[in-house]
Amino acid sequence: MLDLARLRALHAVSVYxxxxxxxxxxxxxxSAVSQQIAKLERETRTTLLERQxxxxxxxDEARQLASTAQQLLSLVEEAEVRLEERRGLPSGRLxxxxxxxxxxxxxxxxxxELARRHPGLDARLSEVDPHLSIDxxxxxxxxxxxxxxxxxxxxPAPPGVEQAVIGDDLCDILVPLGHPLAERDAVRREELKDERWISQPPGxxxxxxxxxxxxAAGCEPxxxxxxxENHTQVALVAAGLGVALVPRLGRGRLPDEVATVRLDPVPKRRLSALWRAGAARRPAITETVRTLQELWPSVARA
Structure with missing residues (x-):
């Protein structure tokens, strides 16, 4: 019988x-993942990974097995959802x-907050690019x-994925202290055409x-x-090397060498929580989303 943990390891390699x-x-x-896949190769008498x-x-055999693994993992998830739903309490790994x-x-x-309220819930966090996380x-x-x-x-969320809005994160223009715009309360987009920009990479x-x-405002950045990292952008602005558009969330206190200017209209990015429709009944999902929505007003104010 194929081991589910080993199939999970193969599936993760196929995804990442x-x-x-x-x-x-x-x-x-x-090393642990490699060992799991090596054991799976011995179990199946099949080469699953090749050096490149x-x-x-x-x-090809590994891709077929990874596809089957995804189906099995979906069935396991459904079973876990039903059990957690019956207990009525958030639990298990999230x-x-x-x-x-x-x-x-x-x-x-x-x-x-989740750990305090629900000690049976094992929530684990990974940093993921927003373009990749939905997939x-x-x-x-x-x-x-x-x-x-x-x-x-x-x-937009793809078919089979549900989402809920957490809140809106506002963004500011950051400029070096002493910059001509540093004393302004607000600036329009058309006024930024000659600026040297510090930005995240393309994509x-x-x-x-x-x-x-x-x-759209007639400016080529x-x-x-x-x-x-936003913190790196802030450091570059502080050094007088350009201006940057940086969201407020997670920005922290700005150096004395950096001034904020409101962009009119104010740019906003919307934060959302997304999950598979099949897991929508899982208390761990609903409670985590509720906690995020509850916390957002105080986080946004800070």
Missing amino acids: GTVGAAAAALGYTP GRGVRLT AIGCFPSAARGLMPQALA LVARGVIDLAVAHDWDIAPM TVCHDWLMRTLR HIVHQAE
Whole structure:
């Protein structure tokens, strides 16, 4: 009989593409994942992974087995949902994927509150790009995603995935102290055409929003520095190297060398929780979403 934990390891590799990424998602070491798959190869008498450069690729047999594993994991999830529903209390493991600034600014409070209220719930957090998290929910890799989108760059949930709004996160223009805009209360988008921008890399939600918004105002953004982390962008602004559009969530206290200017109209990104429709009855899901919504007003004010 095939071992479910080993199938889960293979399925994670098929989703994340590498043993290391699969291990991080499962909360294991890469060595443990490799051992699970090696045992599965012996059980099935089949080669499942082949070396490809510095990484690995799944064989055709492995892809077929990973597809079957996803079906089995869905059945297991349904059984767990029914049991938890009967107990009426949030319990068991809950895998949560969240983008970095919410992982820093929202999730610590939420996870602490869940642990206090529901000691039987084992909630585990992983930082995940919002573009990827929704697909990971749909494929059953994580149970719940906290993602964001923008007014002009929405990310609709795919079939089979439900969502609930957590709240709106406001964004500000950050400029170096002494910049001509630093003393302004507000600035319009058309006035930013000559600025040197610090942005996230192409393909991220924030970068796409910046490009679309300024182009719609007749400006071609001149991006001179790219940084994934908001804190890095803030440090670059503090050094006088450009301006940046940075959300408030998880931003923390700004250095004295940085001033905030309101952009008119104020950009907003909407935070949402997403989960598979089949798990909608699970108390762990409903209670986690409720906790996030309860906490959001105080987090947004802070």
